[in-house]
Amino acid sequence: MTDILKPDLLWIEGRCYRINDSNTELTSFQEHDLYENDVPYDDVNDADDDDDNFDVVLLDNSRFTTSFHVSKHYIGAIIGKKGAVKCRVERDTKTDIKIPKQGQTGDIVIFGSSASSVKAARRRINIIVMSSRMKQRPTHFISIPMNSPDIMNNFETFKNNVLRDCPGRGLDESLFIKPNKLHLTLGVMCLMDNEERLLASKLLTEAKEKIILPMLEDYLPFKIRLKGLSYMNDDPREIDVLYGRVQEEGASTGLIQKLADSLVSHFYKAGYMEKDHGRDNVKLHVTLINSKYRSRAAQGGEDSLSSTSRNSRQPRVTFDGSEILRKYADYDFGVIEFKEIHLSQRHSIGNDGFYQPTCVICCST
Template sequence: MNDILRPELIWIEGRCYRVNDPITNVTAFQEQDLYETELPYNEIDDEEDDDDDDLAEITQVDNSRYYTSFHVSKHYLGSIIGKKGATVSRIGRDTRTDIKIPRHGENKDISIYGSSVSNVKAAKRRINIIVISSRMKQRSTHFISIPLNLPNIIKQFENFKEHVLRDCVSRGLEESLFIRGEKLHLTVGVMCLMDNEERLTASKLLTEAREKCIMPLLSEYQPLQIRLKGLSYMNDDPKEINVLYGCVEEVNAPSGLVQRIVDSIVSHFYKAGFMDKEYDRDHVKLHVTLLNSKYRGRDKGMDEEAISKQSNKRETFDGSQILSKFSDYDFGTTELNNIHLSQRKSTGPDGYYQSTCVISCRI
């Protein structure tokens, strides 16, 4: 049960709303139950705040009607419609609007007609709550990444790999667990992008984040140098590890600057409804994956789909010797030049993940 003094919050279109029902968890709906358990309109604080951006999205049709339209991936339309149209009918009734959903096979936007701007906005926000809830339940398709795959770091990583395989004879340890050097990266956050429109929106969000969040923090520290040094792991037992990762530190900038940058990126995407905060943490866990038990078998001819299926029954490895022998291993230094919107389970022509969008971190 939620603390009544710290009610659940949800971000819709850059605004934060308080969910007053202490029992209902917006992001925990089961898809088949979403239609019955959707939050009533009056249980979401919806303060009127007709800023210019919102007004620009709504057109006055005539003296008594207002209109807006917006894209929603076809993957979420079923959740919006509900069983026998129950959900969309309820939203229309509660907000006193007429909502038109594209039919199967139609490449159209959702349209909303209402007698006032506030009614149209309320209906759109109700729909966006359903979309965000549905998106957070999907497997991630993309992630924000900072490449750390310069030749000097790859060379040190390959040396690390060689020494570990030679000097550490441990349970479950094998070569297939190591990430490929060309894919070394700092993970910022993951998201699900279901169609080209959502990928374009995410690319726009990353470009916005560059101007609003990233460059103001980096302006005095150009070029920012990052050192990949030291090891850590995700769980509490060094003999039962799934993910062993490298740590990062700033070289020519105040400690914690990288943390502030990645936190600001996640916050920007979170407020837009495209990214969740992992385990409800306020800060991103900075990590550069070096070994991952879900890669086991990759070098034995298994394809990505087979590896993904076996990740649910992963076999851990004993990393205690690695941590003892290489706890302060220095993989080298690189400059923060670019941040990528990367496709999961992909490989681009340079060996790194296929990029949907790349922004520069240089002035």
């Protein structure tokens, strides 16, 4: 049950909103009728809109306006059933909202008699978009590649040793990640069109100058060691994901965690990323073995599963990793110099065998 003294908060475009009932799940039908039963968020900074990081333009002596891109995937939620949501926002904020018609391109444009009313309408729309976004499966993720030749070679040795020495239930070669795809996951998000991908790329570029380089400047070249194993499940005999741990090499302990948390917070406040299962800290992990990679051959079929099939809602078959943890709990995969952070598309592989990049920022000297 939500603590009414410590309500969940939602950040959108640098502003903070209180979630009145975070345990209430909205169906798509209910979401379109969001305003008929009151918005489930309160703007906790309603009296002060100086924090808004978007522009409102004075058209003439009596009208203000702002325009902004919204993916067509969210337009239905903004309009609502028979236009109910749009009408309610316009009525509550005393604005006029122009939305591109189906098949048309262009921005949403808001007109109002005051800058504050225009900003209020835009914040309402942002809330609806954010609510819709967080119910969709992630399309992209931010990561640090961990695929240096040294680490990949040590991973191959680890894989061969495990398959030879740890014949546990459910373990199969197809469960191991491809060495070229080794990465430290920092966060995931849903980006529905090219405009959103461009904005996410801009946010990552901004984070380089505002967060990443200032945090690492005393430790460059910054190095990360991949050493030790852990798992996602509670029972080592019923594992879905076995992952490698990371630690700083020649830098203060906790720096990687601080970097990851700050980066996720940057995207979270912009309305593009959700906190990792409600945790304050990112769960740092380099996936090594994952039951969702299991091929049809391992299950008695003829072909390997496609990426689409692997990620469909089929029951996952866990594996027994207790022997792996007993023998290789402190396995050292090696050290990599931290050079880049990638914004990558899920389930899409580039020519180098790593995930297809949407944006890459260089973080080395």
